[in-house]
Amino acid sequence: NTPIKYEIVKRLFAAKDKPISGQQLADELQISRTAVWKYMKQLEEEGYEFEATRKKGYLLQKSPDTLDPSKIKALLETERFGREIIYEESLTSTQTIAHQLAQEGALDGTLVICEEQTEGRGRLMREWKSQKGKGIWMSIIMRPDVAPYQAPQFTLVAAVALTYAIFDVTGVSPAIKWPNDLLINGMKCTGILTEMQADPDRVNAIIMGIGINVNHQQEDFGEEIASIATSLRISLGKEIDRAALVAKILYYMEAFSKQYVAEGFEKIKTLWEKNSCTIGNRIKATTLRETFIGKAVGITKDGVLQLLLDDGTIKEIISADIEL
Template sequence: MQSPIRVKLMEAFRKADGEFLSGQALADIAGCSRTAVWKHIEELRKEGFVFEAVKKRGYRILKSPDRVSGEEIYPGLRTRAIGRVIEYKESVPSTQKIAHTLAQEGSGEGTTVIADEQTEGRGRLLRSWHSPKGTGIWMSIILKPQLPPQRAPQFTLIAAVAVVQAIEEVCGLSPEIKWPNDILLHGKKVTGILTELQAEADKINSIIIGIGMNVNQKADDFPEELKSIATSLSLEKEEKVSRAKLIQKVFEKLELYYDLYMEKGFTPIKLLWESYAVSIGRQITARTITGSIQGKALGINEDGVLRIQDAKGAIHEVYSADIELN
């Protein structure tokens, strides 16, 4: 948990938008002494924040480090639950593993684990996910919907819509979704989503949504085997992207569509998802554990299952596969 005083101080500096705030004003806002304000500012300086201090005028922030801790995310966050509790780690094997443990220990809905680096990041089908330090968004979000387990796969699609819209609004880019869990820019992967379940036979206990986003990687940051298939938001936008702002927007969009889903069901999410889908109406190859299916992608059904029509007109429903656009 982040210090409430520091969160209030960061919110005050954000609202000041580069203007000076007096030590007394900051003390009043944070509900502490001016000495405590000074101590917190000194701690923030050690963490990479650059402050200007002028006698009789106070403090203002000149530069903030590109971090993804709660202090950068809480100020201005407009959600009810998602992201309201952040467990920030500099480096972890996997945010998913930590989130699973927290969920089992009773952490509340919306609790999010965010790391600056993952050393054992993973995607779907136990594939590794390249998660270098200080470049991307590596996080896992705990949700606790009162639903039967068979509805859990739809949350991958809810998260995909949220991520796409967050990228649109923060970066001005136009991403597409490749079923079931990839977000693409100009045909290259920029985000992966991994949804995992803690459940009993008849009810979900927790859904853990893992989101890995390539944000500020340069071309040389990708291993050779990924350079032709992966990209980052900054490479596509040709400028650095604020990870904290993007995380805030993902939280807001995810909560918006989670609430919509719980109120109206999957149909409005389905329509949104299909509007961003790169494969709808195109010829694809779906590689499943039992073989390959070639045909035209018709869309998804009300369970989020991909429907493919083969050359003979038969319609196949695909629950899990790797998709290749023909």
């Protein structure tokens, strides 16, 4: 029961740069031409802009940047992901809330999303800056049938899904920095945080945290991260509709995680390597205990990073911070 206005928005998005006629909308939605016209006026009042030509119809020029769950749902192309959405203005952390909901039995694909996080976090409890209304701060509760050792690979699955979604919606191609960052021109625009709830031999839930700087302008980044962070808007030069991006992320997350569970890591690995800026470069990897310098030569079928050290040996790195 999607509101009709969002059924219209969905069709305008799907048509991309081909106009849709009022008659076509009226036929498809089984409403009158006058009703279509009224909905278009309503959408215009909400900030949508169309190019309307008498003969050809409507072409979407601009859509306002809101995360209204019913809009996200209207744009979904998924079976399960995003069919349940918890949306709030402000949350401590979408991860924390998603963990609670997962324990209470939330369904596979449940999305927790908000405008602002007051205690957003990265790995090792580092702070994740989540400015109000600027980014996508979301967690997906996933219930794949996998063993706990397979959970870290979902970070790489997510990285691939995110590069596809971002490219589809914006035309920008971020590079994947092992294990959990997406970069544009060497600056971080996205961080991924994969956590799980598991028994010794079975995953109950993966809580997939995704933070994307979307509509930030340079001055929106505080001093702490101004020199390392960037946003999609800075790269693209115009505002992006976050709801449309969220819907695409859910689409690719569902598709690639399904593929991973059904067919294993091999195909994801190939896509990951193609989009990675880590492989082939000399890097410094800092683990909790040690620092290694060498050439990143690949990832294993488990997503572990292989570093060719200067003494000719290969060091396998499971988790680290990387400097290029």
